[in-house]
Amino acid sequence: MTEAYAVPVPKGYRVGVWEVREPIATGAFGSVYAARRVGDGTGLPPTAALKFLPTGTATPRRLTHLRELIEREVELYRRLRHPRLVRMYQTLTVDDPGRPDLDGATVLVLERAEGSLSALLAASPRPAAGPELLRQIAEGLAQLHGAGWVHGDLKPANVLLMADGSVRLADFNMAAELEGTHAYTPAFSTPDYTPPELLWTEIGERGRRIRPSADVWAFGVLAHLVLTGAFPLPGATPAARRDAAAAYARGADELRLSPELPDGWREIVRACLTRTHQQRIGGAALLRRVTCAAGPGGHTFRLPRPRPGRRLRRWSVAAVLAGAVAAVTALAYGTGVWPGSGAGGGGSGSDATANVSAAAYGASELRTDRGVPPAYRLLIVETAHDCDQEEVSPVLIAAMLKVESDFDPDLSDPDNNEYGIARWTPRVLRWWMNEDGTPGETVPEPPFPPAESIPAMGRYLCWIAPRLHEDLPGDRRVLIAAAYRTSYRTVNATGGVPPDVHAYADRIAHFLERYTPESRK
Secondary structure (H helix, E strand, C coil), X not given: CCCCCCCCXXXXXXXXXXXXXXXXXXXXXXXXEEEEECCCCCCCCCXXXXXXXXXXXXXXXXXXXXXXXXXXXXXXXXXXXXXXXXXXXXXXXXXXXCCCCCCCCEEEEECCCCEEHHHHHHHXXXXXXXXXXXXXXXXXXXXXXXXXXXXXXXXXXXXXXXXXXXXXXXXCCCCEECECCEEEECCCCCHHXXXXXXXXXXXXCCEEEECHHHHHXXXXXXXXXXXXXXXXXXXXXXXXHHHHHHHHHHCCCCCCCCCCXXXXXXXXXXXXXXXXXXXXXXXXXXXXXXXXXXCCCCCCCCCCCCCCCCCCCCHHHHHHHHHHHHXXXXXXXXXXXXXXXCCCCCCCCCXXXXXXXXXXXXXXXXXXXXXXXXXXXXXXXXXXXXXXXXXXXXXXXXHHHXXXXXXXXXXXXXXXXXXXXXXXXXXXXXXXXXXXXXXXXXXXXXXXXXXXXXXXXXXXXXXXXXXXXXXXXXCHHHHHHHHHHCCHHHXXXXXXXXXXXXXXXXXXXXXXXXXXXXXXX
16 A cells, blocks of 8 residues: 555455455545455445545644544434435444554445446546436435535536446535525535635635535536536636636626537526526426436446456556546545555545546646547547657647547447557557557457557657658648558658548548647647
């Protein structure tokens, strides 16, 4: 176990009837591990997620804040038992004087999820199950609000997906019980899901005053994201979208919802994203309208699963990709950061200021709001950074993946003998699949996973770039892409883009423009 974990716990460690297995995620205030039951436990499941919260090793101020967060979460778990809220089975205290780093630690034994809405959106930005998932999320909000509580930090990372396809709301560190029309919650939240009236609100001694309408605004943002793959307010970064929300609240701008938002959901999202909290729809009415819009259901989520089989040769980028997948799943329980060696999915933590988001990685080099799947952002950016040719950028790689396969990792085109997200021909991939530049010993057989296909694309593009003539007209990035589709010799001999790939080149140019951040234009 690395020291990156707030609470390092060795594999095999026993707490009550639980044995710690693999680490899931960590935050500044807690660490989460998968666990299996190894002792008698009437009414307890065979597996769980254990959230370890540290003891006297922090400053008094930090421990006071931590105790407040624990008390909020535990109080809600103890008092509310609803089918759409993640379940807490036990709270335990570690008694181990021989391990001062663990002795006295609080352990929350939580329901183990299959994954999170974040993980699902990373694999499929507009999942077919979206309407039904939203119905269950609205149901969870109605249960919370009906019991007199506000969630305070609703977002995809805090929506758990269970093995049976059902939804659980999770991470109640920011949850607060209503005192009349308001509740008080710590001054932490995610800007993209925070209503305009709370973005710059004053924070009193008890924290920030919050209403259930804050959760309704967050639901509107989440629904737009699930159904269209984009945020409802413009901007390439959370800060830009925060400014857009403020302009909208002042009446200086209008709400421009995506044309891809289904008609039945347009008015629902508008009813959530009103300029003031007074105009916002209530939780019970929201559930009725969402239930009607979702229809009879039928779709259930399907989490992305790694392909078994072939060893990934590019271990460094594969590790980055594994970290991204682990992160979007681990964030489901609210954990802020994860170490490079962590893996798995499902857990809990509480450092809201330390979020690491695969979806936002490389935002200064590649737009985050134009449909590049978050699951591939880390891989795309790191692949570009491995090339010393300026034209081989994250934007070029993303544009080419979009045009080649529409980011489909399972693409299969036997007629052209091309497979995977980068449309590799097996005998050509053989020459670019190894990081050390040596060809593969044998011709690989599909399927070709993205963690192999994308770095190979980057190596090939990096080799092509200096071999194109300097005096060729046009955007060199488009010329590099054309050479990938044909060859650098063909592009040089033609004096530019060959006629038979003009349409391809035009699409590359379109997505180069689309994926380039405004600051780089």
